[in-house]
Amino acid sequence: xxxxxxxxxxxxxxxxxxxxxxxxxxxxxxxxxxxxxxxxxxxxxxxxxxxxxxxxxxxxxxxxxxxxxxxxxxxxxxxxxxxxxxxxxxxxxxxxxxxxxxxxxxxxxxxxxxxxxxxxxxxxxxxxxxxxxxxxxxxxxxxxxxxxxxxxxxxxxxxxxxxxxxxxxxxxxxxxxxxxxxxxxxxxxxxxxxxxxxxxxxxxxxxxxxxxxxxxxxxxxxxxxxxxxxxxxxxxxxxxxxxxxxxxxxxxxxxxxxxxxxxxxxxxxxxxxxxxxxxxxxxxxxxxxxxxxxxxxxxxxxxxxxxxxxxxxxxxxxxxxx
Numbered sequence: 053x054x055x056x057x058x059x060x061x062x063x064x065x066x067x068x069x070x071x072x073x074x075x076x077x078x079x080x081x082x083x084x085x086x087x088x089x090x091x092x093x094x095x096x097x098x099x100x101x102x103x104x105x106x107x108x109x110x111x112x113x114x115x116x117x118x119x120x121x122x123x124x125x126x127x128x129x130x131x132x133x134x135x136x137x138x139x140x141x142x143x144x145x146x147x148x149x150x151x152x153x154x155x156x157x158x159x160x161x162x163x164x165x166x167x168x169x170x171x172x173x174x175x176x177x178x179x180x181x182x183x184x185x186x187x188x189x190x191x192x193x194x195x196x197x198x199x200x201x202x203x204x205x206x207x208x209x210x211x212x213x214x215x216x217x218x219x220x221x222x223x224x225x226x227x228x229x230x231x232x233x234x235x236x237x238x239x240x241x242x243x244x245x246x247x248x249x250x251x252x253x254x255x256x257x258x259x260x261x262x263x264x265x266x267x268x269x270x271x272x273x274x275x276x277x278x279x280x281x282x283x284x285x286x287x288x289x290x291x292x293x294x295x296x297x298x299x300x301x302x303x304x305x306x307x308x309x310x311x312x313x314x315x316x317x318x319x320x321x322x323x324x325x326x327x328x329x330x331x332x333x334x335x336x337x338x339x340x341x342x343x344x345x346x347x348x349x350x351x352x353x354x355x356x357x358x359x360x361x362x363x364x365x366x367x368x369x370x371x372x373x374x
Contacts, residue, residue: 059092060092060093060094061093061094061139061140061366061369062093062094062135062137062138062139062140063077063093063094063095063096063138063139063140063141063142064095064096064097064098064134064135064138064140064141064142064173064177064179065077065095065097065098065099065142065143066098066099066122066141066142066143066145066169066170066173067099067100067122067143067144067145067146067166067170068098068099068100068105068109068117068142069100069102069105069109069144069348069351069352069353070105070108070109070112070348070349070351070352071098071108071109071112071113071352072332072352072353072354072355072358073142073144073185073352073353073355073358074095074098074109074113074115074142074358075112075113075332075336075358076088076353076354076355076356076357076358076359076360076361076362077091077095077142077358077359077361077362078090078091078093078095078113078362079091079359079362081333081336081355082333083331083332083333083356084258084262084263086224088355088356088359091359091362091363091366092366093140093362093366095113095115096135096138097118097134097135097138098115098116098117098118099117099118099119099120099122099125100117100119101119101121101122102119102348103119104339104340104344104347104348105351106119107339108337108338108339108348111337111339112336118132120132122166122169122173123166123169126169126172126173134173134176134177135177136176137177137178137179138179139179139180139181139369140179140180140181140182140183140365141170141174141177141179141181141182141183142182142183142184143167143170143173143182143183143184144184144185144186144353145166145167145169145170145184145186146166167184167202167205168205170182170184171205171206171209174206174209174211174236175209178238179238180237180238180241180242180369180373181235181236181237181238181242181245181365181368181369182206182211182235182236183233183234183235183361183365184233184234184235185231185232185233185234185353186231186232186234187230187231187232188217188230188231188232190202190232191217191232199215199232202234203215203234206234206236207236209236210238210239210240211236211237211238211239212236212237212239212242212243212244212245213234213235213236214235214236214244214245214246214247215232215233215234215235216232216233216247217230217231217232218230218231218232218233218247218250218357219250220354220356220357221252221257221258221299222250222251222252222253222257223250223251223356223357223360224251224252224258224331224356224360225258225299225329225330225331225354225356225357226257226258226259226260226262226263226264226299226300226328226329226331227300227302227303227329227330227331227354228299228300228301228302229302229303229354229357230302231353231357233247233361235247235365241372241373242368242369242372242373243372245365245368246368247364248360248361248363248364257299258299259295259296259297259298260294260295260296260298260299260300260315260329261296261297263300263328263329264321264325264328264329265296267322267324267325267328268314268316272322275324275334276324276334276335276337277322277323277324277327277337277338277342277345278322278323278324278325279322279323279324279342280311280319280320280321280322280323280325280342281309281310281311281320281342281343282309282320283308283309283310283320285313286310288310289304289307289310290304290307290310290311290312291310291312291313292312292313293312293313293314293315293317294312294313294314294315294321295315296315300312300329303326303329303330303349303350304350305346305347305349305350305351306347306350307350309343311326311346323338323342323345323346323349326345326346326349326350327345327349330349330352330354330355331354331355331356331357332349332352332354332355333355336355
């Protein structure tokens, strides 16, 4: 059982990607001139299946990450053993099949059941709290039966489960990205989690002029990852033009070069601009290519959003644990 006076609360991170959520959980970074302080968390084990994302994670967070399929690691975890106990489990389980933009295969897809692997880890490690993040489409998948099933499965493990839909723009992220956050708390240790209240609204969100305006006239390559897709404009998804006076659209992982055009209409957004729109600091470098960077950025949880969630979780644990 963890206590309020613990030095640091241990975290196990699943489906970690390039590390956006984990950076937010740890804290200690700057974005648009604001410092996001360190939290009292220590990531003791992390995993993702994408080799490029793992490289980016390790280079930027300075922490080992086990690269491989979690379903196989659960079966054979001898070489990189999963901890027996941790305080917190994180997992933005793959969401493409739950997305409104995808085929919505949900539980008919192999990827759509990866939350069950997260459940196995939770059952094994018995954290005080777990958190999962997913797309808005999860709430309406199978007429609402998907989120009910996921909630029921986690509750059977002995957790109070609460979920809420957020717009990350309401937390200082310059992007209108809607995501569902699911948080479970151990019934024998904690009460039900109360989600943080957004501190911004439509009138005071961060617009793209503020977020990326200084990069508009920089030569390509003048800043790390400041390279952009040369795909011609067509009528497909991702061929709209962003507005300087509004927050950005959701940065997508599978855009196939069709990332949105800059408001100057001269080019598409660069990977660095996409990273800024996702609230990554400029010293967070993506490897090994621009196309891979776009994908990693699109798959990530915005660090600033993650930071606010972590702040609420830390306050909750400190006030609830004896």
